[in-house]
Amino acid sequence: MLVPFIDISNQQLSVDFVKSLDLIGEIILRIPDFNDTSLLSQFLEKHQLDKYWLISVKEIVPDDIENIVKFLDQGAQKVVIPGSKILTSDYISTLPADRLAVNVNSRDLCDEELIKKLAGLVSGYLVTDVDLESISGNFFQDLNNFIQNVQKSTLISGLIAKVTVILQETNDIKYSTNLVQHLSTISADLVVPIKYLTLDSDNNLLNVADALTCTLKSDRSDGLFITVVVDERGVALGVVYSSTESVKEALKTRTGVYQSRKRGLWHKGATSGSVQELKKIEADCDGDTLKFTVKQFGTGFCHLNTRTCFGGSKGLIALEETLQNRKISAPPGSYTQRLFQNPDLLHSKIMEEADELCSASTKDNIAWETADLLYFALVKCVANDISLTDVEAHLDKRAKKVTRRPGNAKPQWDVSSKKATEIDSDTKDKQIPDTIKMQKFKLSEIDSRKRKSLLKRPIIKSDDIMARVRPIVNDVRNKGDAALIEYTAKFDKVQLNTPVISAPFSPEAMALDDVTRCAIDQAYDNIYKFHDAQYDRSTLVVETMPGVVCSRFSRPIERVGLYVPGGTAILPSTTLMLGIPAKVAGCKEIIIASPPRKDGTVVPEVLYVAHKVGASKVLLAGGAQAIAALAYGTESVPKVDKICGPGNQYVTAAKMLAQNDSSAMISIDMPAGPSELLVIADNSSIPKYVASDLLSQAEHGTDSQVVLIGVSLTPEHLANIEREIHEQASRLPRVDIVRESIPKSFILQVNNMKEAMKFSNDYSPEHLILHIDEAEKWVDAIENAGSVFVGAYSPESCGDYASGTNHTLPTYGYARMYSGVNTLTFLKHITAQKLTKQGLKDLGHTVMRLAEVEGLEAHRNAVHVRIHDIEND
Numbered sequence: 001m002l003v004p005f006i007d008i009s010n011q012q013l014s015v016d017f018v019k020s021l022d023l024i025g026e027i028i029l030r031i032p033d034f035n036d037t038s039l040l041s042q043f044l045e046k047h048q049l050d051k052y053w054l055i056s057v058k059e060i061v062p063d064d065i066e067n068i069v070k071f072l073d074q075g076a077q078k079v080v081i082p083g084s085k086i087l088t089s090d091y092i093s094t095l096p097a098d099r100l101a102v103n104v105n106s107r108d109l110c111d112e113e114l115i116k117k118l119a120g121l122v123s124g125y126l127v128t129d130v131d132l133e134s135i136s137g138n139f140f141q142d143l144n145n146f147i148q149n150v151q152k153s154t155l156i157s158g159l160i161a162k163v164t165v166i167l168q169e170t171n172d173i174k175y176s177t178n179l180v181q182h183l184s185t186i187s188a189d190l191v192v193p194i195k196y197l198t199l200d201s202d203n204n205l206l207n208v209a210d211a212l213t214c215t216l217k218s219d220r221s222d223g224l225f226i227t228v229v230v231d232e233r234g235v236a237l238g239v240v241y242s243s244t245e246s247v248k249e250a251l252k253t254r255t256g257v258y259q260s261r262k263r264g265l266w267h268k269g270a271t272s273g274s275v276q277e278l279k280k281i282e283a284d285c286d287g288d289t290l291k292f293t294v295k296q297f298g299t300g301f302c303h304l305n306t307r308t309c310f311g312g313s314k315g316l317i318a319l320e321e322t323l324q325n326r327k328i329s330a331p332p333g334s335y336t337q338r339l340f341q342n343p344d345l346l347h348s349k350i351m352e353e354a355d356e357l358c359s360a361s362t363k364d365n366i367a368w369e370t371a372d373l374l375y376f377a378l379v380k381c382v383a384n385d386i387s388l389t390d391v392e393a394h395l396d397k398r399a400k401k402v403t404r405r406p407g408n409a410k411p412q413w414d415v416s417s418k419k420a421t422e423i424d425s426d427t428k429d430k431q432i433p434d435t436i437k438m439q440k441f442k443l444s445e446i447d448s449r450k451r452k453s454l455l456k457r458p459i460i461k462s463d464d465i466m467a468r469v470r471p472i473v474n475d476v477r478n479k480g481d482a483a484l485i486e487y488t489a490k491f492d493k494v495q496l497n498t499p500v501i502s503a504p505f506s507p508e509a510m511a512l513d514d515v516t517r518c519a520i521d522q523a524y525d526n527i528y529k530f531h532d533a534q535y536d537r538s539t540l541v542v543e544t545m546p547g548v549v550c551s552r553f554s555r556p557i558e559r560v561g562l563y564v565p566g567g568t569a570i571l572p573s574t575t576l577m578l579g580i581p582a583k584v585a586g587c588k589e590i591i592i593a594s595p596p597r598k599d600g601t602v603v604p605e606v607l608y609v610a611h612k613v614g615a616s617k618v619l620l621a622g623g624a625q626a627i628a629a630l631a632y633g634t635e636s637v638p639k640v641d642k643i644c645g646p647g648n649q650y651v652t653a654a655k656m657l658a659q660n661d662s663s664a665m666i667s668i669d670m671p672a673g674p675s676e677l678l679v680i681a682d683n684s685s686i687p688k689y690v691a692s693d694l695l696s697q698a699e700h701g702t703d704s705q706v707v708l709i710g711v712s713l714t715p716e717h718l719a720n721i722e723r724e725i726h727e728q729a730s731r732l733p734r735v736d737i738v739r740e741s742i743p744k745s746f747i748l749q750v751n752n753m754k755e756a757m758k759f760s761n762d763y764s765p766e767h768l769i770l771h772i773d774e775a776e777k778w779v780d781a782i783e784n785a786g787s788v789f790v791g792a793y794s795p796e797s798c799g800d801y802a803s804g805t806n807h808t809l810p811t812y813g814y815a816r817m818y819s820g821v822n823t824l825t826f827l828k829h830i831t832a833q834k835l836t837k838q839g840l841k842d843l844g845h846t847v848m849r850l851a852e853v854e855g856l857e858a859h860r861n862a863v864h865v866r867i868h869d870i871e872n873d
């Protein structure tokens with residue numbers, strides 16, 4: 001292996017070059033004097049090295065010791081000190097051995113006594129004064145013996161010894177990969193002054209990547225090195241291949257560059273934007289695998305747009321990602337966003353959680369409280385643009401300190417000096433912090449006004465929303481694509497070059513793993529079957545009286561725009577629910593609109609479905625701006641005839657505005673707003689199923705509303721459902737949303753099924769689930785609901801994704817008069833009639849009389865002129 005050597009008095013160093021050298025491992029820094037700390041501080045400030053050893057030009061004197069400790073505290077990996085000093089200084093010998101290295105003159109290699117004495121006191125050896133000639137002669141054998149002795153003696157103390165060799169400076173010195181390889185056969189590293197190193201091709205200098213890879217071996221026929229890629233926290237992102245060429249490029253650019261087996265040099269992220277900043281390249285213990293540590297940007301490492309090739313994140317990384325997303329755009333009413341905006345609240349919560357953690361005593365409780373505290377602490381970090389990696393860098397830095405602080409508490413926190421208050425851990429454990437619960441009412445105890453208010457949904461301030469949406473719609477109408485791009489940058493924080501992707505879509509952009517693709521394919525087939533069955537392609541023909549034949553046939557709506565929400569959750573399932581009926585109906589042009597991801601792309605699942613349903617374009621925009629583009633058209637978005645799909649209040653308001661503007665010539669499906677669910681449950685219900693169903697809709701948004709009607713529930717049964725709600729909710733990744741939506745939702749206790757059904761029909765829920773005995777028997781009693789789920793094994797999630805029914809349904813009580821999206825949504829019906837002479841003769845007098853009643857003479861005459869002819873024929 002190669003160890004670069006830098007004399008820090010050299011002012012000419014290129015910062016970029018030093019940064020690249022820092023990627024391959026430890027660097028030895030030579031400082032003029034251990035007594036002078038300022039030069040090193042300046043150097044480190046400029047170069048920010050990760051791992052370095054320090055050696056001084058001047059002999060060490062007793063006064064230097066304090067500074068040596070300072071250097072170690074500051075982060076030096078090892079300080080190189082002559083053996084005589086280590087053995088004679090009481091203080092140095094107490095410093096940790098893994099932070100000390102010794103310089104050994106090549107003449108002393110055979111001094112076994114010295115090696116024995118130093119064993120356990122140091123972990124690094126710098127063999128000096130080696131001349132190039134001797135390295136292939138006897139000296140090599142001596143060095144080999146020395147290394148074996150060192151390894152034996154240090155092994156006992158549990159240390160890993162590193163032996164490095166530095167050559168005497170001569171004029172004609174030439175460093176080669178042969179020399180590096182030669183030394184590596186006996187586990188010695190070659191120290192090379194920076195002036196002999198290069199990242200380019202220069203025959204007189206040693207290329208750093210050549211020196212790094214020359215000691216590696218590949219067990220592959222193509223000679224490539226298996227390369228594990230990890231993030232800064234050591235989490236594996238995936239496995240790729242490297243060659244000497246790719247390592248050269250990686251070191252030069254300090255980015256993730258690999259060797260693709262098919263396509264040659266592969267600059268990771270060059271096309272997807274998911275680039276990597278290179279942090280470290282290391283070889284494994286037996287030199288057949290490389291490890292690249294990187295900072296990953298964009299959607300992630302995997303081509304499937306997940307963070308890693310082994311799936312998404314979890315634990316603290318997942319929490320950090322969620323918080324960072326919330327900071328960019330949080331759902332309305334998000335608790336995390338409230339914390340971002342209110343430092344006082346965050347301060348109080350951190351203090352409160354720290355206090356609760358101190359009082360926690362059982363394992364579960366301690367874990368619970370620690371999780372709470374970590375959450376609030378991380379909110380504070382993210383609010384101030386501090387990452388987990390930054391926090392860990394501090395921990396690592398602290399771990400390098402050799403001096404320890406006493407660690408006593410500040411007086412105001414010193415509980416040992418105060419009279420400790422006994423905490424009854426039993427009571428404490430029973431208090432579940434922030435219970436997530438619904439409001440509760442009994443039908444028999446509320447008056448009609450209260451009942452009416454329970455039937456209402458939260459009031460939407462539609463004037464406010466309209467006032468916000470109108471200028472957006474007008475802008476898009478007047479300025480087209482430019483306005484679309486501008487609003488996407490404003491609301492979605494994405495800068496697009498073009499707002500539209502046209503079919504055929506690139507296979508890479510819709511690449512999915514097999515499991516996801518199969519799931520989508522099965523859902524597609526079921527939804528297709530159910531929607532195809534709804535399409536009656538025959539013509540309806542009725543002879544209303546002899547000679548008068550009326551008919552009706554359907555035709556698809558030609559151009560449709562399908563809105564797929566993407567604010568708080570991206571919904572490929574909505575793409576299925578809208579795209580399939582449009583395809584079944586035979587719409588000629590299908591355009592899908594959905595807010596883009598942070599990297600400006602569309603989710604591959606959405607694109608895959610867009611491709612399956614035959615969409616011609618995907619519009620990368622959300623909210624009112626997307627609806628306006630579909631309604632009026634822009635340079636790149638064709639105007640459509642009908643817009644379908646759910647969305648937030650801005651989407652719904654824009655749909656209503658467009659529908660009311662006759663110049664837009666547009667129709668919409670229905671006002672589909674925030675998701676809602678009503679569950680009717682009796683004592684035969686299974687509490688954990690009931691709770692899971694309620695939460696499945698409550699997690700959609702802070703404005704989602706769920707209702708539980710309990711039919712003569714026993715107090716125990718109701719308590720079990722409530723406990724399940726809290727416990728399951730607390731484990732959800734979207735608990736922040738649920739914490740807002742559940743308290744706005746309610747449980748209503750009734751005495752019998754008749755009362756339950758009456759309330760449900762009056763409420764007209766988007767989804768209705770029957771968790772009751774003999775559930776099918778009650779289906780006949782349902783008058784109003786968007787979609788019904790019958791019995792314990794029909795979770796609403798099945799209708800959301802894959803059973804076959806549609807999930808775009810009327811909310812807000814509109815189920816009273818609207819149906820959910822279905823195949824007919826994308827069809828229009830045309831009627832026709834044919835009258836024979838006799839038919840007209842028989843019907844004509846009725847028509848003429850009615851026209852006379854209405855005073856419409858021309859109508860009457862159109863019949864009269866014909867009847868006159870027929871009668872005079």
Ligand SMILES: NC(=O)c1ccc[n+]([C@@H]2O[C@H](COP(=O)([O-])OP(=O)(O)OC[C@H]3O[C@@H](n4cnc5c(N)ncnc54)[C@H](O)[C@@H]3O)[C@@H](O)[C@H]2O)c1
Nearest residue numbers: 491565566567568595622623646647648674675700808809
């Ligand atoms: N009823 C149904 O069938 C059904 C199905 C699925 C989803 N939903 C509902 O759809 C909704 C989806 O909402 P969403 O927000 O996640 O996604 P969305 O795609 O509807 O809205 C996101 C867009 O809103 C716009 N926006 C955000 N803040 C804005 C502001 N301050 N001013 C103007 N525009 C702004 C942005 O352009 C953004 O792209 C949820 O309420 C969910 O319950 C309903």
Ligand SMILES: N[C@H](CO)Cc1c[nH]c[nH+]1
Nearest residue numbers: 571573574675676800807
């Ligand atoms: N439940 C939503 C309709 O209100 C639809 C949906 C999409 N993904 C999951 N659920």
